[in-house]
């Protein structure tokens with residue numbers, strides 16, 4: 001009877017997946033939900049099959065990190081299955097595992113890399129025997145949808161406490177909240193981080209959230225910040241401090257849009273993804289891969305060949321101009337993109353910013369005031385076209401950041417704004433486009449229609 | 457002319473881009489040649505708040521709010537109460553607004569004391585009130601629409617002697633029941649609106665600056681500024697709020 005229900009759930013769910021895909025609706029929730037209704041044990045049975053399951057969670061960088069991790073594992077000769085970013089809740093994870101299994105109900109892959117929403121981690125870990133749980137960072141993100149940060153943190157903490165002694169938690173040493181998750185675990189902890197004091201800033205950026213010791217609640221002292229609240233910290237009251245990372249990036253050279261070079265335990269690494277936040281994504285993936293048995297060299301090789309996850313960042317060519325588009329979805333991400341683009345020497349004088357307030361972007365655009373747009377004010381900015389449903393909010397933000405009114409033009413319609421921005425960019429120069437999530441999707445649709453790029 | 461603004465607990469109470477309000481106040485002073493100094497004051501600082509011209513406090517997450525609660529009540533509360541009574545210009549958003557009142561009653565019926573400067577009480581709710589808001593203010597010198605975004609589960613009720621900041625046209629406001637939003641008492645304003653609040657409501661920003669100058673210099677005239685962009689954003693916010701509800 002159990003077998004029968006298992007296969008009934010599997011087939012119904014597979015048929016639904018196929019049907020939704022054929023009718024162009026996609027959707028990762030329904031097939032998994034139906035499967036669980038028919039046979040609640042389905043996820044448990046499927047997830048027990050791969051040699052190892054690695055779970056990737058945290059506020060920022062889940063998709064990039066899990067994609068890099070999957071790539072490293074593949075390049076070391078393992079077969080890997082990996083869920084898509086839209087399927088990181090319980091039913092979505094179930095849908096993914098159903099789609100990975102063959103008609104005999106078998107998942108033949110060596111490793112499953114599962115991106116899991118923070119709040120879903122403890123529920124998933126009830127059914128999935130994870131070998132590795134990787135936590136990237138905790139940031140305030142789109143509050144109006146997810147509620148408060150502490151909820152995510154306590155959910156992940158609850159999840160980690162369920163890990164047995166043969167599992168490992170891979171944790172960001174430079175994020176005090178993530179690092180404090182390692183205390184009192186029966187699972188072994190592996191810390192990763194950045195060991196390059198030249199990159200530490202004395203001042204914290206405004207978008208930072210976390211400033212208190214996870215152990216005793218006292219304000220943390222920082223020797224310096226890498227960005228936001230990530231850095232070298234210690235607590236004066238209870239003497240807890242940033243754990244020494246087992247795997248750290250040293251000799252880091254940030255080369256703006258060109259990428260980054262660094263080394264790990266003497267092995268040289270290079271990546272084309274720009275910015276410190278992507279270095280953290282790479283180090284997180286490296287930490288998990290090494291924990292799963294990959295060598296540092298193999299991991300660095302795979303990282304070097306990695307271009308970008310899901311067009312979060314892409315380069316194209318339009319009417320003789322270069323276009324660089326990078327997703328900017330929350331204050332931390334936006335600050336990272338801005339500091340990458342406007343580092344000393346590099347510059348992005350032709351700029352378009354598109355802000356939407358659909359549910360996937362966050363209905364509340366207050367976060368624009370947490371982004372340090374002030375860095376634009378004293379730069380050689382030629383123009384900035386602002387667009388999207390919240391174009392006017394963005395325009396006001398730039399005005400109060402000190403961008404002169406003559407350089408700001410408001411054009412809410414995305415195609416019109418893009419056309420205008422391209423026309424104002426000289427031949428051969430680069431137009432930089434920074435959209436929120438749905439603005440990026442809309443703009444890409446337009447670019448695909450015009451034949452400037454391919455659909456994903 | 458010069459003004460001094462005290463930003464209370466800027467590290468802890470900056471949940472919804474609240475620093476945008478401080479940016480708006482300081483820019484609009486600078487553009488008029490009024491010197492403005494921003495002084496952050498946080499946990500443990502002993503401070504005479506009446507000596508400031510403007511005091512700002514934003515909203516925080518539960519954890520941050522708990523951290524400042526005793527500091528606010530026992531260290532700065534009396535001083536802030538005095539500042540409010542002496543006509544200091546005060547703007548308090550969301551969590552900061554709640555703390556000005558008599559108490560905050562949690563879902564477990566636990567009573568957390570506020571500083572008691574204003575006769576208002578907030579009850580924790582199990583439903584979050586989230587969305588775009590438009591209110592209409594009849595406060596002297598501040599008549600017209602005010603726009604913003606709210607995200608709170610606390611329901612605030614004003615005592616009989618208190619006037620709201622405005623009447624809700626779109627959104628929930630103080631409690632989602634009585635159609636009021638915020639509070640206006642002497643030169644003190646409390647509200648649930650962020651967005652940030654002041655940048656898109658230049659009339660409100662200028663009203664606060666005018667009140668501060670009046671108290672300090674007896675001056676009522678301020679130089680008008682070109683607000684075309686801010687007003688366009690204000691009108692757009694009204695349109696968006698109309699669409700969503």
Ligand SMILES: [Zn+2]
Nearest residue numbers: 213216235238
């Ligand atoms: Zn401590």
